Amino acid sequence: MRLLSFYALALSALTIGASTIPPETDASQLYDHAMAQLGQLPHKFHNMVPIYTHKNLHKGIHVPQYDDATQDYRPGPQPRHDTPQNLLESRESRESSQLSDALETLKHAAELGSSAAAVALADVYMFGNFSVPTNYSRALSYYHLAVAQKANGHAYFMLGFIYSTGMFGELPADKQRAKIYYEFAARNGDTNALLVLANDFLKGVECSANCEMAQFYYSRLARQVIKHYHESGLSPQDDLLSHNINLADFKGGIYGKKISESQLSVLRQIDNFISLKDPFKERNIGSSDSPIIDDYFSALEHLHGGYFAPRNATRAYLEALRCVYHGRNEIIEGRLRDPKSLDRVFWNRCQGLLGRMYLNGEGTERDLARAYYWLDQSIDTSPDMENLLHMALLRKLDPTSNGQISSSCKYFLQEAARNGSAQALFLFAKSSIAPVSPLETNYEESTYDLVRKSSVSGNYEATFYFADAVESGISVSKGHIFSCEELVSLYKNFVERSESVLLPHIYYAYEELSYGNYKNALLGYSIAAEQGILNAQLSAAFLLYQKDPLFAMQKRSFNPDRLQAALRYLDLASAQGHIDSTILLGDLYSTGFPGGVLETDYDKAFAYYSTAASSASAHACFKLGYMYEYGLGCANNTPDFYMAKRYYDLSIKYYQDVNAIQVTRNTKPNTYTIGFALLRLRLRFLFSNSQKRDDSETVSWLGTLKNLAKSKDSEALEDNGDNNAEAHAEGQNYEVQEDYQLFDYIVLGFTLTFFLYVGYQNLRGQLRRVGQRQNVADADHANGPNRPRFRMEFFFAI
Template sequence: MVGLFYSSGISQQVPQDQAKAHLYYTAAAKLGHTRAQMAIGFRHHMGIATPKSCEKAGTYYRSVARKAIDWVNSGPPGGQHWVVEAYHISEEDGGIYGFRASATSSGANAVKVNPNSDANAAIDDVIEYLDLMSKKSDSKASLNLGRIYYEGQRGLERNFDLAKKYFLMVAHQYWKRDGTVIENPPSGLDRLAGKAATYLGRIYLRGEGVDPNFTKARYWIQRGIANGEPQAYYLQGLMYKHGLGVTQDSAIASDRFKYSAERLDYNPSQVEMGKIYLERGSEADVKSALHFFEHAALHNNLEAYYYLGELTYQGIGRDRACNLATHYFKRVAERVEPLTSAWSIANDAFEIGDIDTALVHYLVMAEQGWDAAQINMAYIIDSAKSWLKLPLATSPLPAPSPTFQNHNLAMVYWTRSSMQGNVDATVKVGDYYYYGIGHEKDMVQAGNWYSLAAEHSASAQALWNLGYMHENGMGLKQDFHLAKRYYDMALEVSPEAFLPVTVSLLRLRMRSAWNTMTHGPIHSIEDEPKTSQHKSIREWIKAFMADQPRYYEQYSENMFEETYHEEVAHEVYEESILDTMLLVSIIMLISALIYYRHQRQLDAQRRREANAQGQGQGQHPLNPNQQHAELAPGAGHNPANNPPFAAGFMQPGGQFQNWGAGGVGQ
């Protein structure tokens, strides 16, 4: 706690002193204090009050990750299970800047649900609906209810009795009391029943809400295996691995894990296979272990992260990479919340309105490096929230005590969250410099932070801010053309920014037009250079043929092996050939039609010339009406005056001149 006081300055007894905070954190970490190890590891990782040191950060995070994995494996078969409590309070308001204005709730990241709804009310509504459908014998609804009660979530405690009830409902809809399957089961019920049976086996195997019963566990797990459920193979593998209700047999266990890992892509089984290969120790086995761990990590498996961290940290089976290993260890440490954090205590305090208690716990976890805690801490004490607070758009937060009303403290945690890649926090830091919150205004620094947030076009807010600063020459060079570019980019990133961008562009165009008319010194809006889209037929064919090799080169043999099954690869190749043949056929058809039209026009022209010669040999003079008809458009057109290839196209004054669009043939 002494390190916390010196780091945050919230105590009136000691001033803020990062050097002393670092000293006290280090002392506690060397004594084995888990949360102090995370705090000092984060400081070395980010270079807070000390030079960045991956080696030192990795050492501390590795120590915490080992404790975390030991704690996870100390639980019942399959490891400890807990409800994830970490979350961003700001997301309940649609993000730091509100709904559709924050990077997390706009553009590609736009949430699909109403941000004004309370999370607990939302899950209550889901449960009520699923329960109604379950009473109508909807097996899928019953299975989902069972999983919700079994897994639990923030605001909903686990309830094994209700989970078991709904799993049994699904099982009884598929199996009779004697164990045989009902006649003509509905399509898909076998899969749902297999999942329900596997969960029932898991409950009895782990003793969740009941006494452990390996006989019943084996009975239900075997049913899950009969219906091809991946988790059932994994659980049976655990029973044979540890001799739970069966004779211990590592060969059978390995067989179950391998089938589930390779055939069914079940990530806990992939981790078990990784462990088996790692224990063998040969170079080939280590590579196989890496393969399984990497696949499991794609599914966010905790143990896979730990083993990848160890192998990467020690340089076993791959090149040593300290930063990557530290990243893996940090993820493991932050995932095991019951061991390394006080998220449940902080969230409970926040829910009942005890803001100061919640802030103390968020502050401790923010020091440990949790991005969500840093955001929560800064968001609650932030005094620079939107001036326009619509009651329907955001939920009002209770004000903290004067102890926490500190601009500099908010700035610290906005900055640390930004260092971990939070885009909205980066924009917030820019706002603090722009408005001079807690220190002097600094437009140059504001522009730098906005540029950082806009680096990968992730924040429409940052892009709009840059456009505004360029428009008015605030910290950045005044340039109307650049301002328009940033406004346009903001709209591309987030269509929700249509109104502010449109108003800004209207004002900008008026200013740019006045600047141009008065020969002002500011760079006005210019048309972006455009490449010519017109190509001759020869150029088009040449470009088409040149692009074909590049198109096929992107599909290497390895890509087909990893991404496509053999049948799919043949389908892709065949479709490409068909596309090419279709294109060639269309070109040939168009060419034939043009040639046909050309020949018909030549024939018509010959007939007109023959008729004209025949009439010229006659002795009867033409009356005025006949003269008018002869001089009708196109009747006396001289083909000698046509430009080359003119016969292939419609001539001025032809009989098709009133068509709204061209046509082929006559």
């Protein structure tokens, strides 16, 4: 995809005016001239400070109300410029003139038959490149003009995307036409179209599911990625910051950190390790305020960066260097003699980290001699998988090996693999699998086992070779039989992790969002969503629909097209096993929207809650218990107190299971709401005449059903309940409605009274104890630093 704003180079601020173009200039020359002008414009966000940074992302992302009249989100906070105002106005005037000239030149070239110029213009109006306001209808016309002149894979793909989504109500949608354009784009080699078709055949989206076709497309894409790395000379990186995230996770997930159950996408493995700094310091008995541990974790944090901390390799290098010399001073003073002390362990890691940074030129100039020195020092002190792996990578650069892996390199790879390095295990296997070209592979049983182990350990590049090995048939000789779906999942995992090669529009979406361009962000995420990327589906749905806070001053409004698009993306995410999106779908259908935007459908809500509950979701079990309690969407639309209690109990059980796994008190869920529901349910059960029976009669479900069959009163009540449910579904009045509501008021009033009484008694007791402590304190002259503080505590036991 040609995202001009993503690839434009911010060159010197050289003023190039509109040069006179000879009238006999052909379309290709006009196109080249216009692209040269655009190439000299700075990036659209040059010298601008984003709205969302590592300092405020933890507060979540606020999406403004979408305005149907302007077909854009309402204005919100704007990014500020670092350039002084007088210089900014002068620069903007000059750049605006240059941009206007370039666009006019492109239009002239497109009219003369340049397909490339038509595509470039369409991209400008589609993606808002160079801060040009988006105009989807104009982009659509230029894409049509481009393919009318010459086949273009990217233009075909964008036409397919526009007709598939209808741009969420701004343009007419046509799924059949979209399918045709996607096929044309794929035949012309567009990788975005290949991703869409691969996902469509895998999931059966707008076509019949065909696993073999999905395998063909995903395998083709994976080989394109490997070929790209080989030809570019780049090495696949596992520790790059991925922007394939769910935007709701910046606030703890769709339902917040206390209730959301799906794994957060904004926390990486390195983030989890860095979070252990304080526990390590607490275990460091010798010195809990050790500068060595602080320096090491700070260097890691700045080296890797993240959404909540900017990457700063230079600072990381200085902190690693300081950590090393702190440790040396401790050694000289004789305080690091114990090889098992945490200070000595992390000092050794600092040496290995410093060696890695010299090896890769991170934060400092590349220096292989110093890299060898510090890695050798670290290995001599205590070899681990990191310093051994980087020593192997250093040995791999040996110029005397003629491009082959030397014996010393293999030795360190083996040692690193024995210490748990999946990367070392894979590199050792790769030296035998693909010694010449990454696409000319030869597998043996031993190398198959190595690549399988490294893939299972999560190594990125090994995932491709493991899938390739399975497809070659070597796995059958080992007794490992893989289905088509399992093989496709391996290729799909590798393809979706190849973000920098195949999914640049995800970074485009994140960048636009960080500067407050929500409409452009939606475009980037929705392209990835059509390609089956789970987090992109969730992020697109988040930009299309946002839940209102509990005490919102003004409720949001949603037009039907955008809400239906959000439901579609949530449903696609739910089909991939995302629990929170499944529950949210149940919530949306159980409440509906006024004005006919979305009709209430308890049957659908019940089905979604059941699906999530089958995955041991405590939240879904609570929702399902509520549905059974009030007879919403369940059999005959009648309350079933037994099933309600069963799911409420399951909800508490699953929450307790999660709590046993959690290691931080901040994520501990509370079950007060479930306890309140159980109390309400018990009170309703006790006061309900239809549920009166002896204890012996409720021992089993079979006995209950027999007694219900024999009881005329129960039969009459059941018939009456069916009639009431039918009347309710048809929008008619029924006789017991007022009694049912009055009963609810009685239950709630009784419960509220109970809680107020317990709270009042607790408050009285605490005030009495505070008064007693104050009297003792006055007697002991407790006006000093040990004076007791007033504290109130409430305990509710259900």
